[in-house]
Amino acid sequence: MQIEVKCSCGAENCPEWAIVELQGVVEVQPSHRDGIQNLEIGRLCRPSSEEKYTLTIGYHELSGTKVTLKKPLAVLKKVKRTDDGDHGDGSSSGKVELDVVGVIRHKILFKTRPKALISKPPEPAVKERASSTSSKN
Amino acid sequence: MEQPHSILTGAEAVLNIQPNSSLSVTYDTLFGSSHNHMLLELHDEMLPDLLHQSITLRGEPNEDVVLCTLSKTYAVKFVGTSNSVFLIPPSRHQFTQNGQQSVASVIEISPGNMELIETAPRLDRLKTLLAQNPYSSMEALQADDMEDDSKESKMGLCTWHDLVNKIQASDDELRNGLEALSAVEIDGFWRIVDEKYMGEILTMLLQNSILNDWSLDKLDEDEVVTSLVTDGFPHKLAYHCLHVYGSKVDEARGKSCVWTLDERRVCVHFARQVLGVGKMKLERFMEMWLKKIPDGMNANLEMLKGEVLTEKVGIEMWVRGFSVASLPSNPAERFSVLFRERPKWESKDLQHYIRDLKVPGLSSEGLLLKYTRRTQPTQDAAPVFTAR
Numbered sequence: 001m002q003i004e005v006k007c008s009c010g011a012e013n014c015p016e017w018a019i020v021e022l023q024g025v026v027e028v029q030p031s032h033r034d035g036i037q038n039l040e041i042g043r044l045c046r047p048s049s050e051e052k053y054t055l056t057i058g059y060h061e062l063s064g065t066k067v068t069l070k071k072p073l074a075v076l077k078k079v080k081r082t083d084d085g086d087h088g089d090g091s092s093s094g095k096v097e098l099d100v101v102g103v104i105r106h107k108i109l110f111k112t113r114p115k116a117l118i119s120k121p122p123e124p125a126v127k128e129r130a131s132s133t134s135s136k137n
Numbered sequence: 138m139e140q141p142h143s144i145l146t147g148a149e150a151v152l153n154i155q156p157n158s159s160l161s162v163t164y165d166t167l168f169g170s171s172h173n174h175m176l177l178e179l180h181d182e183m184l185p186d187l188l189h190q191s192i193t194l195r196g197e198p199n200e201d202v203v204l205c206t207l208s209k210t211y212a213v214k215f216v217g218t219s220n221s222v223f224l225i226p227p228s229r230h231q232f233t234q235n236g237q238q239s240v241a242s243v244i245e246i247s248p249g250n251m252e253l254i255e256t257a258p259r260l261d262r263l264k265t266l267l268a269q270n271p272y273s274s275m276e277a278l279q280a281d282d283m284e285d286d287s288k289e290s291k292m293g294l295c296t297w298h299d300l301v302n303k304i305q306a307s308d309d310e311l312r313n314g315l316e317a318l319s320a321v322e323i324d325g326f327w328r329i330v331d332e333k334y335m336g337e338i339l340t341m342l343l344q345n346s347i348l349n350d351w352s353l354d355k356l357d358e359d360e361v362v363t364s365l366v367t368d369g370f371p372h373k374l375a376y377h378c379l380h381v382y383g384s385k386v387d388e389a390r391g392k393s394c395v396w397t398l399d400e401r402r403v404c405v406h407f408a409r410q411v412l413g414v415g416k417m418k419l420e421r422f423m424e425m426w427l428k429k430i431p432d433g434m435n436a437n438l439e440m441l442k443g444e445v446l447t448e449k450v451g452i453e454m455w456v457r458g459f460s461v462a463s464l465p466s467n468p469a470e471r472f473s474v475l476f477r478e479r480p481k482w483e484s485k486d487l488q489h490y491i492r493d494l495k496v497p498g499l500s501s502e503g504l505l506l507k508y509t510r511r512t513q514p515t516q517d518a519a520p521v522f523t524a525r
Contacts, residue, residue: 002302005177005192005204018148018241020162020223037166041223041243044151045159053154055162073250074187075224076175098194100187102226104176106152 005076007100014100017075019107020044022055022062044108053108059117064110075102147228151241158239162223165242174224176250182206195305204253205307212256217249255497258306260314261466266303267320269293273331277371294326317462317493321377330374336410338378339403341368343431353433356383359393382406404436405444409458412445416457419447443489446479461490468494472508476524482509483519 007014028036042057051066076098145153150160179187186192186206194213196202204211223243270293295303304311320329345364346353358379365375379396382403387395407429411422430436438447443461447454459478465471475482475490482490487505494504505511509522 001195001197003194004190005187005194006190007187015227016148016152017227018151018225019247020151020225020241020243021220022223023220026221036164037168038242039164041162041164043159044154044162044241046154046156049156071178071180074177074179075226076177078173078175098175101174102148103179107222108151 003096003098005074005098005100007074009100014103017102017104019104020055020110021107022064022110023113026057053110055108055110056117057114060114061117062110062114063112064108066106067109068106069104073104074100075104077101145228146240147242148225149227150239151225160239160241162225163240163242165226165244167244168242174245174247176224176247177204178250178252180211180253191308193301195301197303200305203256203259203305205305208307208309210256210258210305210307210310211253214252214254215249216252218247222247222249257466257496258304258310258314259467260304260306260310263300263304263306263311263314264318266295266300267318267327267329270328271331272321272323272328272334272374274334274337277334277369277374294328296325297322297327300327319377319381321373321380323371323373330377332409334374335378335381336406338365338370338374339382339406341365341370342378342382347432353431354386354397356396356398357393358396361396398434400434401440403434404430404440408436408441408445409460412456412458416455419454419456422456443492446486461493464490466494468496468504468508472524480523482522484522485519487522 009015026041028039032039042055045054045056046052047054053064053066055062055064079097079099081095081097151162154160183192183206189207191207193205194202195205202213204213224245224247225241226244228240228242300311300315301308304314306314315327318329319335320327322328342361342365343353345351345361345368346356349360349364351357351360356379358376361379362372362375365378366372370378383396383398385394386397404426408422408426411417411425411429427436438445444458445456446459447456449455464474471491471494475487488501491501491504494501496504499507505522508525510525511520511522513520
């Protein structure tokens with residue numbers, strides 16, 4: 001079978017997406033697990049004019065840089081077409097297509113382990129659990 | 138923040154974050170609902186094809202999927218990551234609701250991305266598929282008798298649409314594959330034509346050219362096709378015969394094209410016909426072969442490289458049909474068949490049986506290095522290749 005990969009926005013106008021990548025896993029505090037929509041993961045900050053960033057999650061701070069990807073990534077989304085095309089093969093099931101909904105050229109990569117902040121901010125909603133430093137929580 | 142209207146959100150905010158500022162990264166309201174996005178690593182040369190909507194994924198559910206552009210085939214490999222990859226789409230709203238906060242919301246955590254590796258088209262299945270039901274003289278006769286296209290006779294036949302759904306190759310590679318098999322589209326179905334039947338048409342064509350005093354390198358398409366149709370061959374097949382054994386020399390004349398028969402292809406056809414019965418002594422073969430060659434053509438053994446194997450038995454030379462076209466196109470399988478045929482190959486023979494193998498990123502020397510062992514008994518002896 002054949003699945004078409006389409007870009008309905010026209011590759012040139014394809015909207016750019018972004019990636020924020022970090023090591024390990026971000027874990028939501030048990031009290032928020034039922035509704036994480038709109039929950040803040042952390043604050044992304046660019047402290048100077050350099051392309052250096054920090055991401056503060058709970059009371060951990062990560063430092064990272066902006067990276068241009070060697071090869072761009074297409075963001076694909078599965079689309080089911082319910083109309084059966086004129087292929088005459090009698091298949092009535094929906095045709096699956098992949099729509100290119102975005103393109104990613106850069107990511108902000110935090111590849112170091114988190115640094116614990118001394119002063120505790122009030123009531124962190126989420127905490128970062130990455131390797132041994134999490135034992136301080 | 139003096140100008141709330143200029144506040145960016147979503148991916149734009151992340152990518153254009155200003156010095157000495159910050160933004161809030163949150164879970165999107167749609168996070169966790171079944172929005173499965175996949176990340177596909179693009180090669181630069183794919184962008185035009187993507188724009189022209191000509192990229193497809195091809196394969197049956199039990200096969201490893203490949204991605205095809207118009208001209209190339211790529212293997213798809215999923216590369217997972219243990220990092221947390223937060224995907225941030227462009228914002229759905231032009232401005233933030235509260236006008237104060239710059240927010241980027243994460244729609245999904247991506248488990249990894251798909252990488253593409255250029256690969257050779259997987260065309261062996263095409264051969265098997267088309268060989269199941271070749272077009273033969275029987276069918277040509279039946280088509281005359283009954284006009285109704287009974288459904289049963291179309292079973293197992295493939296249209297172009299069927300082929301792109303079944304064969305893991307790009308459109309261009311599939312077209313070349315069909316050409317290499319001398320396939321022809323008859324009533325919307327791609328077919329290979331039974332070799333015996335093709336031979337009958339060619340023989341008739343050659344006879345007609347003697348009767349009508351045509352020159353084999355200046356055949357008028359209309360005349361040739363009309364005469365073959367009078368002799369009872371379908372129009373499409375008559376034209377196909379010219380296409381298989383000849384080439385167009387003059388297309389610009391507007392009306393009827395001029396064709397020239399290809400000496401090598403015609404001679405190879407008759408060699409295969411002679412050797413259809415099995416192996417024979419070289420002298421006997423030459424005698425029978427040359428008898429069949431039309432006047433004005435010259436046959437020589439050089440033409441049969443990759444079609445016929447010669448071997449010494451005692452003091453006698455024997456020949457046997459062994460066509461490169463009948464071999465698998467997967468390099469590992471190809472070499473395995475070759476070494477089953479002959480445990481030792483000399484380069485002058487072997488090269489003709491691997492000349493059509495194309496593996497992206499591997500030269501023919503590379504192929505030999507990978508799949509064979511090269512030995513050279515003495516410095517000036519010809520190298521011999523054996524299985525690894």
